[in-house]
Amino acid sequence: MATVTIDGTEIEIGEGERLNGIQAARRAGVEIPHYCWHPGLSVVASCRMCLVETGTRNAETGEISMLPKLVPACQTPARDGTIFATQSEKVKHARACVEEDLLINHPIDCPICDKAGECHLQDYYFQYGQRSRRADLRPFTSRRRPVGETVTLFVDRCVMCSRCVRFTREITGSSELMIVARGNQEEIDVLPGFPLANKLSGNVVDLCPVGALGDRDFLYHQRVWFLKRHEGVCTGCSTGCSIFVEENQNHIYRLKPRENPHVNQWWMCDDGRYGFHHVHREDRLTAAERRGDDGYEAIEWHDVPDEVERVFGASRTAACVVSPHLTVEEAYLLCKLIRRRFPQAGLFLGPVPVVGEDETFPSGFTIHAEKCPNRRGVEEVIRHFAGDVATLDDLVDSRDGGLPDLVWLTGGDQQPSIDEATAARFDGVAHLVVQDLFDSPCWHRATLRLPGAAFAEREGSYVNFAGRLQSARWAVRPPQGAWVEGDLYWRLLELPGMYRARTVLDEVAQQIPCFAPAAGTVAAEGVELDVSETVRSE
């Protein structure tokens, strides 16, 4: 174990750990300001904001010798005996100088800049900056330059930290962003004809410490201090990136990646990042309906449990299609609900959307071709109840005896997952209960229509491609008229009180052995399960 001293506080560093001054100081509860350093990118030590004093303590004599010059904490390794001093007058003065330097040519844009409220330049000015301006004034607003479809550049706000340039070099390997010119005339730019166009492009906006890079999707939509963030999991593919869903007054404004060393490190792809607009589409289904003789008639939500009871009573056989977009808890409650009533009911995995191939970037980040978050979780639940995982194809392919009286279909994806041709196979079903977000071929054939929830409205857990279970909180309420699947199943099972995913997960952890690690508390980064890989026949 190595001992490192920061401002008099000693911390221990493990054998294999490679920490720099910033990381070591964090352990001691000290935050060293920095712009250009990022744990996921190479070290350039160019912003000079993290300058600290360093020295060593002699292990035997205890004698301390400090270096006469300042060093950047980001490029100084924390070794046994290393000392960092982050609060001396020298350090404070150096920070104030860097901050002042960056503000000299910075446009006076705060009132019109998206980054206000989460801007390093603003924050460090208040914490470490000079009181008043000493350099000459040249008030101006930033030029704006297009760099791609997803990201826009406010050229003059840039502080030349080069994080965005290093991201496109090291993480995506596409190197679209570059620096042109020299000295304080330097700017970020792209080569004509080669815009920023990789699938992880939105991450450069997260990386930018100031408001130079802006998200075109979010630009001018909302002030960040109004946003509330909720821990979530992206449901765009089986990677299951940890995210924050940021909303205000029940409206989602943006998704941001959440750091998770086991899944997505600090990144998320553009499809996931910008794939939340469907939550607020005008054509969300919001009316529970029953098919009568003259078409569909609306039913009140408080009448739905009775209606479901009536449908159950009128059916002798049943099957249930569990969508891989449902959470583990919802899948469990649904299977429990159906099997309690129909012990022989068929349980089928809903369609698993696959688009293209898995795409892995030079840093190792992968966008998976499987465009659903919970196939593995749903499979384990089905396996527990039915011993075997059957898919939708098994249900609709010709069987002896035809289809059951009752088929319960769940959805939850942005696009309808069952096409017209397959949906037509359900034409003869006596009772077709459909839960989904949007109009679909199945919705048109449903005998009981129950509008369901979008990902940001669900609370629950997903198991990603690698068998890691992560729990998400709900961020916004569903529109009036839609009922979150978990809430509905809880009610139909006549369980007391409100639906709590955590309570269900405890039961799942108890009942299904592979979910045992999820008992009690699931860490923010999730927990690894030992789930079997289904051999899927093509």
Add this chain to the structure above:
Amino acid sequence: MAEFEPVLLAHIERSGSHTLDVYQSAGGYATLRRVLAEMQPHGVVEVVKSSSLRGRGGAGFPTGLKWTFLPKDHPGPIYMCINADESEPGTFNNRVLMEEDPHQMIEGAILACYATRATTAYLYLRYEYPLCLERLQAALDECYAAGLLGENILGSGYSLNIYIHRGAAAYICGEETGLIESLEGKRAWPRIKPPFPAVEGVFHKPTVINNVETLCCVKHIVERGADWFKSIGVPPDPNNPRDAGSYGPKLYCLSGHVNRPGCYEAPLGITCRELIEEFGGGVWKGRQAKAAIPGGISMGLLTADELDTPLDFSGPGKVGCLGLGTAAVVVMDETVSMVDFLYNSTRFFKHESCGQCTPCREGTGWALDMLRRIKAGRGRLVDLDLLLEIGDSIGIIPGTTICGLADGAAWPIKNAIRKFRGEFEDYIKHTNPQGYMVTDPVPLELAGAHE
């Protein structure tokens, strides 16, 4: 002063001094032949180390010691970079050496490569030296034709290739890691250190970088011995255990307001006044020297009273200059305005700052804004204090920047304002009598100062 036999400039007066024939007729490449036949690489390192040769590129780092930083038993390849990007204002001695006696440098380079087991050398040549390019390429061609370069040199088993790589007019490419980045085809942003080039340099392989004049000295040291080298120049200060002395001959570039500007060779340690009077024929037009740059503009300024400073590695530091630098002396007579001087100097450094690190990028820009405004007659006394604050805070000496360009930018500011404060204050008071007390920021449009 005792008669000094030129060493580095011994042959430049001869017609055709840049050709192989003339070089060899005076004994050139005899040392190389002997070394390849009789000495081991580490033997050459030892000779250079014991000579206490210090680099002539500006930093004065002991050359032999730098060579020992290369990792032992490295599988290679090991590279040599010959820093011919001579861009320090006032300096032209490398140009003279390359134009008039390129083989002297080439022989020194081959010896240095042999010593450090380098197998490829890149000669990074400043773009603005077209005659050097022509002469160097011709000299290299002659060497290849004569078996002095390429595979199995003179049958010794040692192979070496030297390639010329042309720069594109950026001062920062003279910084060793800026040079390497440029060589590799990238922006010339100096690298953070560690790792140092000896460990990770060109293409991340061990690399030695040496100045042109340094390599010429290497040739003579190996030829005549370390003791001979130490018989010239100034021994270390016995009271300072860190002083490595200032041995050997030095090319001094003298320019500015003197009767005979030029490149002169003398033992290290002659004073600035001796250089001006005995080599330069004195200040021109019967005038007096007001100030002199001691070693390239990065080193700052000597006042008229400081002209007896010895120009060796420790002299200029004692009177507040950064160091000896490239030993390029630029003389300014009493008609020169220090405000003009400082404006010119700051404009250079602001233009050349690579822009990578904040203090230099913004500091040089801010300093130039202020000097422009002062020169245009809108200065304030507080500007002088701000300029000094900038000067004291940027550089590798305080540790606030990645490379030494910032120190070079800062020193002229510090020396000019501290040594000539009265002149700056008078200028401000006379040109901006209303504003010299003002401390609030000035709107730059009103200042009337433009690019």
